[in-house]
Amino acid sequence: MYLNPSWRILTVGDGDLSFSNAVRTALQPNSLVASTYDSRTTVTTKYTDNALTTLSDAGINILTEFDVTKPSAWQQLDGQKFDVVIFQFPLIPAFQNEHAFKQQASSNTLNRALLHQYIKNACDYALDKAGPQLCYITSKDVKPYLHWNIEGSLAQGLNAHYLGQMPFDIRLFPGYKVRNVDRDKHVKDTSGITYVFSPSENKELRSKLTYPNYLTDNHCTLCRAGPFCFEEDKQKHFNGKKHLQMQSLENDWQQWLKNYNTEKNR
Known part of the structure; x- marks a missing residue:
């Protein structure tokens, strides 16, 4: 993950705030605001080891x-x-609004939403x-x-669109602990991918991002498959069990988008 220390940084969904604190210590940015879904009381009771006090003492909002x-x-x-907003390893069970959608959508759709x-x-x-x-999703x-x-x-x-992606190396953020959702348990250190979205192009990031081949022609974006050498191979893939499952998830997502946009425009 590339971060410029001169950028104004906002972190969201940072459960125990350890990522925000790792950004503070590793990068020493000029501007950092941290946020978490939980209340202060919940953060302190849910996570015995959290960075609330450390960040507050450092003057971080x-x-x-x-x-x-x-x-x-x-x-x-x-x-x-x-300049950049960062959402690390998001997963819907940490959010109570799951219940509001539960009768209408699958877990896959809820996470996309x-x-x-x-x-x-x-x-x-x-x-x-x-x-x-810049919007980052790791x-x-x-x-x-x-x-x-x-x-x-x-x-x-x-308005925003996908620019590309870059690897996330947790070793560059000492002290960051990836937590199980809603539990005071540290997940094994994990690598990840940081996906980058923006309403505009970004020359500073261009050399640091990759754009997957599976998003280009003659590939299946949903399954990350291809390129297909023959039309027969392509059709065999599209008729296969894996693709049909992925297409079903995509259809559900498209229906959610349609309903969401209808409600938004009322």
Whole structure:
């Protein structure tokens, strides 16, 4: 993950705030605001080892009860603008609004909805249009995360678009602990991929990002398959069990987008 120390950085969904503290110590950025979904009381009771006090003592502004799906949460920023917003290893069970959608959508769709709304609200409320305007999402390259089609259709209908991706090396952020959702348990240190979205192109990042081949012609974006040498191979793939499962997930996502946009335009 590339971060410029001169950037104004906002972290979201940082459960125990250890990532925010790792960014502070490793990067020493000129500007950093940290946020977490939980209240201060919940953070201290849920995570016996958290960075609330450390960040506060360092003069870092911490926003609690920050739900990335709600514009009212972003309005806590009170007009403050940023160059990059970072969401590390998001997963929907940490968010109570799961229950509001549970009767309407699968876990796959809920996670996509969370990230879609994160990008939308970050662009609408947090990113400075005069800056690089970057949204970072770091996720694991294993199931179920790779079934979210983050680089494919996540930002569909939004002003922001996918620029590319870069590896996330946790060793560059000493003290960062990836937690199990809603539990005070440290997950084994893991590598990940940081997906980058922005309303604009970014020359500073261009050399640091890769754009997967499976997003180009003659590939299946959903399954990350291809290139196909013959039309017969392509059709065999599209008729296969794996592709049909992935296509079903994508269809559900497209239906959610349709419903979401209908509600938004009422």
